[in-house]
Amino acid sequence: MIQTVDPDVIVIGGGPAGSTAATLLAQVGHRVHLFERETFPRFHIGESLIPCTYEVFARTGLLARLKDSHFVKKYSVQFVSDTGKVSAPFFFTQYKPVESSQTWQVRRADFDLMLLDHAKESGVQVFEKHRVLEALFEGDQCVGVRVQNETTGEERTVRAKVVIDGSGQSSVLIDRLKLRQWDEELKKAAVWTYFKNAWRDDGENGGATSVIQTEGKRGWFWYIPLHDNITSVGVVSDYTHLFKNRTKDLGELFAEEVDRCPGVKARIEGAERCDQFRAAKEYSYRAKQAAGNGWVLVGDAYGFLDPLYSSGVLLAVKSGSLAADAVHQGLTTGDLTQTTLGAWEPEYVLGMERMRKLVVAYYKGMNFGKLIMKHPETKNDITDLLMGDLFRAELDITLEKVDAMLQEMPEQPAMA
Numbered sequence: 035m036i037q038t039v040d041p042d043v044i045v046i047g048g049g050p051a052g053s054t055a056a057t058l059l060a061q062v063g064h065r066v067h068l069f070e071r072e073t074f075p076r077f078h079i080g081e082s083l084i085p086c087t088y089e090v091f092a093r094t095g096l097l098a099r100l101k102d103s104h105f106v107k108k109y110s111v112q113f114v115s116d117t118g119k120v121s122a123p124f125f126f127t128q129y130k131p132v133e134s135s136q137t138w139q140v141r142r143a144d145f146d147l148m149l150l151d152h153a154k155e156s157g158v159q160v161f162e163k164h165r166v167l168e169a170l171f172e173g174d175q176c177v178g179v180r181v182q183n184e185t186t187g188e189e190r191t192v193r194a195k196v197v198i199d200g201s202g203q204s205s206v207l208i209d210r211l212k213l214r215q216w217d218e219e220l221k222k223a224a225v226w227t228y229f230k231n232a233w234r235d236d237g238e239n240g241g242a243t244s245v246i247q248t249e250g251k252r253g254w255f256w257y258i259p260l261h262d263n264i265t266s267v268g269v270v271s272d273y274t275h276l277f278k279n280r281t282k283d284l285g286e287l288f289a290e291e292v293d294r295c296p297g298v299k300a301r302i303e304g305a306e307r308c309d310q311f312r313a314a315k316e317y318s319y320r321a322k323q324a325a326g327n328g329w330v331l332v333g334d335a336y337g338f339l340d341p342l343y344s345s346g347v348l349l350a351v352k353s354g355s356l357a358a359d360a361v362h363q364g365l366t367t368g369d370l371t372q373t374t375l376g377a378w379e380p381e382y383v384l385g386m387e388r389m390r391k392l393v394v395a396y397y398k399g400m401n402f403g404k405l406i407m408k409h410p411e412t413k414n415d416i417t418d419l420l421m422g423d424l425f426r427a428e429l430d431i432t433l434e435k436v437d438a439m440l441q442e443m444p445e446q447p448a449m450a
């Protein structure tokens with residue numbers, strides 16, 4: 035139904051970032067319209083959560099639903115070497131025996147639907163099958179969007195005081211405003227699919243995310259157990275290694291990489307593939323700025339970091355919640371300038387950078403076990419970072435030790 039009253043806030047995209055921002059703003063009484071081009075449930079990659087998402091879910095009021103859900107509980111992560119040698123599982127729950135140390139492995143179709151339903155119940159007016167064609171500006175002030183109803187083809191203009199862009203990697207604003215900066219050190223790509231009845235560990239480690247290196251450390255597989263006995267299995271490697279002078283057939287490519295990865299090969303032997311092959315290419319980037327006058331970028335629409343440590347959904351919901359606070363402040367005071375709407379950016383960038391350092395260190399061949407042997411005092415910080423506790427300046431002392439160890443390491447070809 036077409037609304038005649040303009041909203042205070044328009045949110046583009048109903049993924050975790052957009053839903054979170056929209057929910058929090060509606061919960062404090064703002065009129066929020068969310069436009070989503072798809073109809074949910076819809077497929078999305080990004081299935082393994084990390085523990086620090088808990089804090090945002092507690093804030094939006096989603097925890098009870100997650101606890102009641104059919105999602106696989108994730109208590110641990112595990113690393114497997116290129117020869118198939120399995121490290122002891124690392125249990126977040128043993129390191130910090132609190133409720134928030136357990137998280138979930140989610141099928142994003144179901145998870146994102148849960149978040150969007152929660153947004154609706156919180157008062158957000160959600161328009162599915164509505165694609166935002168462009169953001170509208172008067173001078174440098176964003177004043178609304180032009181949106182198309184994908185069912186009827188009808189186009190209309192909707193005005194608002196603030197536009198929050200949560201439209202993911204295809205971000206409506208980032209390219210229009212020429213803000214995208216690719217991460218030259220992380221030119222990676224991924225190919226993945228799903229298996230039924232693949233191997234699973236017993237007990238609580240059955241829900242672990244495994245990171246399994248391929249031969250010669252050219253790349254790594256994620257191995258994520260989902261509900262209904264489905265496992266998400268994907269390989270990440272250097273873009274050129276995966277896609278230059280190789281077969282164009284994703285299935286053949288995937289099979290070749292499985293042949294190079296004893297750890298994964300053994301785990302999917304006898305399992306049945308139950309979905310198509312999919313790919314993502316060269317995906318790490320960050321915008322030059324997170325906000326301007328009347329607009330804000332959240333989640334992947336602002337920036338995306340390699341999925342090695344499963345930080346994407348955390349960063350999406352965290353930026354959604356930080357941006358919601360800034361927008362609330364702006365709407366309350368009438369100050370909708372870049373300064374107010376982007377007040378959260380510096381702290382957020384530092385957090386993203388902390389995770390990026392660990393990602394780059396892994397690709398450079400850094401052994402975190404050795405770091406911890408040399409500097410036992412870093413163990414807690416490394417663990418906190420991997421759980422997603424990224425927004426504390428004290429952690430930088432440990433990251434300096436990571437840098438120092440990388441400097442000391444003999445020059446070696448970076449892991450693809």
Ligand SMILES: Cc1cc2nc3c(=O)[nH]c(=O)nc-3n(C[C@H](O)[C@H](O)[C@H](O)COP(=O)(O)OP(=O)(O)OC[C@H]3O[C@@H](n4cnc5c(N)ncnc54)[C@H](O)[C@@H]3O)c2cc1C
Nearest residue numbers: 047049050051071080082166201202333334341346347350
């Ligand atoms: C290979 C790979 C593996 C990953 N693995 C993990 C993982 O294990 N764990 C993890 O946490 N993260 C992972 N991620 C990252 C995760 O997928 C993203 O970080 C996360 O989905 C970002 O959420 P978002 O809300 O910002 O964007 P999205 O989830 O992409 O949501 C954006 C929404 O906007 C909609 N939209 C887009 N354009 C428009 C438009 N013009 N108008 C209206 N609607 C629009 C889209 O339909 C979509 O629903 C992975 C990513 C990749 C590429």
